[in-house]
Amino acid sequence: MNYANDPVCIKDLEHIAKGVMPSGAWGYYDSGANDEQTKYDNMSAFDSYRLHPRMLRDVSTISTETTVLGKKVRTPLGVAPCAMHKLAHSDGEAATSRAASKNGSIMILSTYSTTSMEKVIAQGDGSTQYWMQLYVYQDRKVSEELVRRAEKAGFSALVLTVDAPMLGRRLVDARNKFNPPSHLRLENFMDPEVVNNADGYVSDLARSASETFGATFGANGDQSLSWENGISWLKSITGLPIIVKGIMTAEDTQLAIAHGCAGVIVSNHGGRQLDGALATIDALPQVVEAAGDKIEVYMDGGVRRGSDIFKALALGARAVFVARPVLWGLAYKGDKGAYLALDLLQKELELAMMLSGTRNIAEIDESYVYQPANRWVRYAPGARHAAANQKKLLAKL
Numbered sequence: 001m002n003y004a005n006d007p008v009c010i011k012d013l014e015h016i017a018k019g020v021m022p023s024g025a026w027g028y029y030d031s032g033a034n035d036e037q038t039k040y041d042n043m044s045a046f047d048s049y050r051l052h053p054r055m056l057r058d059v060s061t062i063s064t065e066t067t068v069l070g071k072k073v074r075t076p077l078g079v080a081p082c083a084m085h086k087l088a089h090s091d092g093e094a095a096t097s098r099a100a101s102k103n104g105s106i107m108i109l110s111t112y113s114t115t116s117m118e119k120v121i122a123q124g125d126g127s128t129q130y131w132m133q134l135y136v137y138q139d140r141k142v143s144e145e146l147v148r149r150a151e152k153a154g155f156s157a158l159v160l161t162v163d164a165p166m167l168g169r170r171l172v173d174a175r176n177k178f179n180p181p182s183h184l185r186l187e188n189f190m191d192p193e194v195v196n197n198a199d200g201y202v203s204d205l206a207r208s209a210s211e212t213f214g215a216t217f218g219a220n221g222d223q224s225l226s227w228e229n230g231i232s233w234l235k236s237i238t239g240l241p242i243i244v245k246g247i248m249t250a251e252d253t254q255l256a257i258a259h260g261c262a263g264v265i266v267s268n269h270g271g272r273q274l275d276g277a278l279a280t281i282d283a284l285p286q287v288v289e290a291a292g293d294k295i296e297v298y299m300d301g302g303v304r305r306g307s308d309i310f311k312a313l314a315l316g317a318r319a320v321f322v323a324r325p326v327l328w329g330l331a332y333k334g335d336k337g338a339y340l341a342l343d344l345l346q347k348e349l350e351l352a353m354m355l356s357g358t359r360n361i362a363e364i365d366e367s368y369v370y371q372p373a374n375r376w377v378r379y380a381p382g383a384r385h386a387a388a389n390q391k392k393l394l395a396k397l
């Protein structure tokens with residue numbers, strides 16, 4: 001197969017990225033925790049849902065427009081936060097930002113970006129939504145400074161990642177003794193005025209990426225974080241909507257509602273944290289059920305096809321985020337490659353919508369996905385949802 005010339009799907013981009021990236025950086029992007037069960041499950045779980053298409057509808061116009069946090073977006077496909085895009089391409093997050101903006105996608109910027117939040121937002125076309133991803137540090141002043149800076153820069157929501165009190169154990173990185181190249185800088189910890197000056201650090205967390213990598217979590221992350229001292233604290237210092245990333249259960253969704261969050265992202269960090277955790281597409285139905293209309297539900301993990309996005313929307317996600325595919329595109333060709341990754345998924349989504357007889361996002365509901373019953377014996381909460389869904393489907397026949 002000739003992948004290199006003209007990538008036509010996300011798998012092609014993955015293959016190319018693997019070929020062009022240094023092995024340490026590739027390993028860091030690719031790896032999941034331990035046996036990588038959850039990393040692979042995230043992808044393969046989509047395959048166990050099948051589509052239930054309707055025919056003979058006028059599908060001459062397809063729109064993926066929807067609203068997220070009350071604002072119009074061209075597409076429910078967004079970019080998940082990933083550390084250190086400059087490992088993929090020297091243009092880093094600025095390139096990703098241009099790609100997201102061109103596709104009309106929301107971009108969530110990682111705190112550990114190698115390009116400052118101000119520079120990233122400056123690449124947008126003014127209508128692009130940027131959300132800032134945060135961890136909460138023992139030293140709340142460091143977190144508060146990041147919040148103030150994000151507010152000032154124009155981010156429209158904060159995404160608090162809660163599935164990483166400590167980094168999961170990634171065996172590939174351990175074997176490679178991976179450390180990012182020392183010229184990379186974590187610019188969100190540097191003074192925005194002097195961000196181009198390597199001496200402009202504003203906190204001990206800054207330094208070069210290689211000095212902070214991994215150690216940041218153990219040494220500075222707050223492992224005593226709770227709904228009260230984390231979410232309620234964050235809410236008390238900002239008016240921006242708060243989205244909790246890393247929610248996998250109905251119980252935690254109810255707590256997110258009780259603590260005034262605007263949304264949750266069903267995520268297991270791409271299988272990089274708790275290996276053995278449920279695939280996100282399998283966790284989604286119980287979160288959607290618990291959320292009702294009180295809070296928006298998004299998901300990420302394992303999305304490699306437009307039909308995966310379709311399935312997630314059908315199961316109740318309001319938006320779907322991708323991480324590795326964008327990094328692969330970036331490694332392939334900077335902003336053009338990152339855009340290609342988003343555009344391939346976007347076009348696949350539009351085609352899946354057309355072929356299943358859905359003309360807009362509102363029409364995509366659970367009647368368009370079909371779950372072979374026996375698979376669900378394993379997962380109790382999802383099983384209930386699936387059983388109810390199937391009863392409804394059977395009743396319609």
Ligand SMILES: Cc1cc2nc3c(=O)[nH]c(=O)nc-3n(C[C@H](O)[C@H](O)[C@H](O)COP(=O)(O)O)c2cc1C
Pocket residue numbers: 028029030042080081082083110111112133161245267268269270271272300301302303321322323324325
């Ligand atoms: C290389 C890499 C770095 C990541 N860095 C962050 C991060 O800084 N903050 C965060 O909340 N999630 C981070 N994630 C998790 C992603 O946001 C996302 O949850 C997950 O990767 C989605 O799965 P996918 O890669 O299969 O699309 C990272 C993921 C990868 C692959």
Ligand SMILES: O=C(O)C(=O)c1ccccc1
Pocket residue numbers: 083112164167213214216269272
């Ligand atoms: O790799 C990750 O998944 C991640 O979230 C991260 C972020 C910053 C530094 C190291 C890891």
